[in-house]
Amino acid sequence: MTAAYEIIAPPTGAAPARARLATDAGVLSLDGLWRFAWSPTAETGRAPADPGEGWDEIPVPGHWQLYGYGSPAYTNVRFPFPIDPPRVPEANPTGEYRRVVRRPEEWDGGRVLLRFDGVDSWFEVWVNGVSAGTSSGSRLTVEFDVTGLLTGGDDVLAVRVHQWSFGSYLEDQDQWWLSGIFRSVALLHRPDGGIDDVRVVAGYDHIKGGGTLSVEATSTRPVRWELSSPLTEVQPWSAENPQLYRLEVSTDAETVSLDIGFRTVSVEGGRLLLNGAPLVFRGVNRHDFDPQCGRAVSREAMERDVALMKQHHINAVRTSHYPPDPYFLQLCDRHGLYVVEECDIETHGFSLVDWRGNPSDDPAWADVYLDRMRRMVERDKNAAGVVMWSLGNESGWGRNLAANARWTAERDPSRPVHYEGDADCESVDVYSRMYPGYDELAAIGRGEEPALADPARDRRRRGLPMIMCEYGHAMGNGPGGLAEYEAVIDAHPRLAGGFIWEWIDHGLGEKGLYGGDFGETVHDGSFVIDGLVLPDRAPSPGLAEFAAVIAPVRLRMDGDELVVENRWSFTSTEKVVFGWSLSADDMVIDEGVLDVPAVGPLSSRRVPLPPGPGLTVTAGDIAFVQRPAPAAPAAIGSLKPARPAKLGPFPIASLTLDAWRAPTENDRASLEERWRTAGLHQLVARTVEERSDETWWRRRVHYGPPGLDSGFDVEYRWAAAGEAYRLEVDIDRRGEWRLPLPRLGVALALRTPAPGSVWLDWLGLGPGESYPDSRAAVRHGRYGMTVREAQTPYVVPQENGNRSAVSRLTLSSPDGDLHIEGDKPFDLAVRPWSTTQLEKARHADDLTEGNLLWVHLAAGVTGLGSASCGPAVRPSAEYRAAQARLAFTFSG
Incomplete structure (x- = not known):
């Protein structure tokens, strides 16, 4: 037996589709609480004339699954039911909605339409038990003429919504399957002699510099108006300058209005154009x-x-x-x-x-x-x-x-x-x-x-x-x-x-x-x-x-000149303020406004750059370009062997090779399987040698994956340099490697009672995270935040929080500071949880802070790509070094 919601058909009883217009005719919103009853099947046992007294109440707009009736479900491609169009499961959750409405007295005469802006997925509507029509097309507006069904008194509006219908086969849209009346509902008064529809075509002739306007209007009476006129004193509409004009169309019974923009979209010479310019x-x-x-x-x-x-x-x-x-x-x-x-x-x-x-x-x-x-x-x-x-x-x-x-x-x-x-x-x-x-x-x-x-x-x-x-x-x-x-x-x-x-x-x-x-x-x-x-x-x-x-202004340094590229199609840089600053180490030593004559749309200009090291040029808050000065190297005194138990105020819990990361969603679709096959997630350490000489305490360790003969040979060297400590690490890949590494460096676990509250201050790229193929938004400077704030709270926990091109950092707790300086720039991630915790968590609230602060210092990391659905990491953003050397100075 075929149910009504399985019959392949457009809406029944619906008024002709028309434009959305602002009107001075009556509009009565029906948004708010409706009486509601839910059934796990299409057989609800509720009569359309039943006003629903004593039922539950549910907000409209809304989805019933989000108010405890049934459950949401997410699929990307798969239908959550057998493919047998137009048939759907007998277990077809259904919601019964009721609302008592009263037509306003001033609406006597004319027609009354009942408008639904969104109902998922198929529904039938009744007034006082009499059907007004049916509809599907969950994200599409539909209107029903209910003039003859309203009494002028209290009328029972009933809507029966089925979760599954023939229309569900057209709505497999990579989103949650959610049901109900989820957009606004309204009663509309349509006065005799009112305006049913207006169609406007507002073009722009970029050659003549004027607009063209065509207006067609249809009345509730059998009358149609048409107007076509050139307009010379109008500004064109674009995303850069969204100039709108108010158009009103009136009869004795109604005035409608709408905002219009003059623009012409065209395809010419293989290009997409707006008002004659590239779109x-x-x-x-x-x-x-x-x-x-x-x-x-x-x-x-x-x-x-x-x-x-x-x-x-x-x-x-x-x-x-x-x-x-x-x-x-x-x-x-x-x-x-x-x-x-x-x-x-x-x-x-x-x-x-x-x-x-x-x-x-x-x-x-x-x-x-x-x-x-x-x-x-x-x-x-x-x-x-x-x-x-x-x-x-x-x-x-x-x-x-x-x-x-x-x-x-x-x-x-x-x-x-x-x-x-x-x-x-x-x-x-x-x-x-x-x-x-x-x-x-x-x-x-x-x-x-x-x-x-x-x-x-x-x-x-x-x-x-x-x-x-x-x-x-x-x-x-x-x-x-x-x-x-x-x-x-x-x-x-x-x-x-x-x-x-x-x-x-x-x-x-x-x-x-x-x-x-x-x-x-x-x-x-x-x-x-x-x-x-x-x-x-x-x-x-x-x-x-x-x-x-995608910034509309792009800056580039070319020798002693600045190249300013204006990527706007219609707007000059006249209102953009360009600035410059010179920095030595992490201090601004000079700054000013850069004189850049206005650059026209889709044009570029060269201007001389101020001389000096550590130059940053900005185009307002739109764009920047930098030529950072190299950080001054740390002074290193005479060395003697030492094996510290504590760095600054933080006792050392462990120091180990770091060649793994909690896979990103993009890693899962590309590199993760290869990394796991190579055993990078489960390296086993074996100490080869520990000894001291007159300068260093040395420890050589071999790290290898179970069942394989590849791995890493690592030498750690510690020394004291006055009140500071010096760490040097040499890493050599062992065996044949044909894949990039997630990261390569060391992970230092430090004991502290509140790791997320430790203050992190660094000199490098920031303030946000960065990776080899995602660095356009970060600039070189000095930044500070708590370790907790340095984490990106992705819904699905994964690798995050890397800071690139770091030369030094400070970790501050109530017990004191730890300063870390690298001999050369390095990648940094500081976390209040381990990589293992991060990898195992399904949601952010699965991550809990303990008493360890994890400091990841890397010679390099692999980029991100978009392989979850798109290209993998480009070779230029892969970390493939066969050897790495890291050197740091730690001081309190």
């Missing part, structure tokens, strides 16, 4: 997410997202993988973010069965596909920030997607159409790829990608701009290698940038729960923890790195 996306993929509320994201959280993006030079958002809340698009229009808006379609799970039964090529699903595309385009057709429509994500290819592309191009020729799955560019206007390697990306930039079988189609694709709709997978510590991506983009005009995957970690609750934490057996673990900001929207080091890489 390069330096963007992110953004899911709707809040750690407490799931996809029921507050306006404050959306505002925080946009503010953070603008602060970090991000200029574009791909709404992965569905239309966002309409308020988010208003923010993008207002603050300046380019939007690739994506339709609520993803059938990725069919890839696991070789795309058999994929709805994208099944005629039975054609109307549903088109309905989803139409509802997105019609709602957001007037948004200035939306510069491209996307057909969906990872849904294979087929006639239904091709039909959506044709309809969209006809309905809105002002915006290009995108879809990564159309690899041959049969129906789209841009060539799109996910996670290409650097060499592959460069080849595409040169137009040298592998040829298609059809010469005509091949020529067309080579003539299109290319974007990376996903790259730089930001899972855990990383992504590394972003600067290399940006260099390739800069070198090839065909490349129109891309979108980091993704904006936010999807960790639920205060703990940041991920797949498997709710006891579910089908899940994809921590693959949902892959954002540039943590679940609470705290920026990660990856976001700082991305911001530095």
Whole structure:
């Protein structure tokens, strides 16, 4: 027997899709507490006319799983149920919602619409027990005409929501499966003679320097207005200067208004252009997410997202993988973010069965596909920030997607159409790829990608701009290698940038729960923890790195000249204040303002540099460049052999070789298995010799992995130098090695009762963590923080907190200070827990501080890469030295 929610069909009883408009007609929000009853199956036993007295209450917007009804589940590709479209499991959790509503008295006359902005996944709505319609398309707005169902008194509004439906096969979008009414609900008064819809096309002619405006308006009466007019006194809209104008359309019955921006998006000569200038996306993929509320994201959280993006030079958002809340698009229009808006379609799970039964090529699903595309385009057709429509994500290819592309191009020729799955560019206007390697990306930039079988189609694709709709997978510590991506983009005009995957970690609750934490057996673990900001929207080091890489002003020193590159497409550097400073050791000895004449858009200029060592030049808070002066070497007196039991105020617990790290999420997909095969995680020590001579106390140790004949030969040498101690370490690899090392150095464990509270002061790169392929955001200087603050609280504990190019550090406790100086710059990590603890922890609160402070001093470390879904660490960022020598002076 086929249930209603298994019938492949667009919404029933729905009003035509239309634009979201501000109006002076009545709007009654139905957000708030609703009566609620939950059932583990579709058979709830609740009648639609039942007002729900005595039921539980639940907030709307909200997801019922986050209020104790059922449990969240996360999958990336796999459907959490058997693939048998359009059928779904009999165990189909269902929520019954009830709300008593009263139509305002002043709404007499006209019509009343009931609007839902987001319900997951299929629902039916009744008024006083009479059905008003059904709908699916969880992230799509739908409106029902309930005029004839409202009495003017207390009316019972009933909504029955099923977790699984035929629509679930179109919503396999690498996120939590969460259900319920999760966006706003409202009653809308539609007065007689009011305005049903407005369509605006506001273009900009960059050659003539003027705008063009076309307005079509439809009334509730059988009347349609059209206006087309040139406008000479308007400023164009762009992410750099998001100039908006208020447009009002009025009748005697209603005035509607909307903000419009004048801009023209085009594809010309193989390039993506905005207002005639190159449009390069330096963007992110953004899911709707809040750690407490799931996809029921507050306006404050959306505002925080946009503010953070603008602060970090991000200029574009791909709404992965569905239309966002309409308020988010208003923010993008207002603050300046380019939007690739994506339709609520993803059938990725069919890839696991070789795309058999994929709805994208099944005629039975054609109307549903088109309905989803139409509802997105019609709602957001007037948004200035939306510069491209996307057909969906990872849904294979087929006639239904091709039909959506044709309809969209006809309905809105002002915006290009995108879809990564159309690899041959049969129906789209841009060539799109996910996670290409650097060499592959460069080849595409040169137009040298592998040829298609059809010469005509091949020529067309080579003539299109290319974007990376996903790259730089930001899972855990990383992504590394972003600067290399940006260099390739800069070198090839065909490349129109891309979108980091993704904006936010999807960790639920205060703990940041991920797949498997709710006891579910089908899940994809921590693959949902892959954002540039943590679940609470705290920026990660990856976001700082991305911001530095994509900065709109770039500085470079070339001999005694500064090269200033303006990467803005429309804005000069006139308002940027350039400064300089000279530092000796860690002290600023001189500073001033650097006179840099305004650099025009997409231009560069050379200016002379101030002379002197330790030079830093800044472009406001946008960019910096440095030429650090070398640190003064530590003075070393005469040496005599010694084996200290204490360094400064800290007793020594152990000193050992350090060639391992707690694998990052990117390591797990690339180097971790090779490192474990080589036994780097379980080296066994054997002392070969201990002796003293007239200068040193020496200890030679062989470290080797079980079952292998490779390893490391290490000599430690200690000596006293007056009140200080001197440590020298020689490390030689033994055997044949064909892989980079996680790190190579020593780990010093020091006893202290409160290791996280020890103050860490260092001279080197900072203040954030850095690795060989992630250093754009850090600068040389002196920095200080507690050891606890020096840890990056990734949701999944892993290697973190490395500081590069350190020449000296101080560890301070209430009992005194320990100063450590290196003969040459080294990598540093100081932690209140061991690498073993860090590796075993599943969540940050699994890490507890003991009485040991772990000081990791390394000759080098391997970078990060983005191999969790993308390229591994570049060879230039791998640590492969066969020998290493470290030398340090310790003083109290």
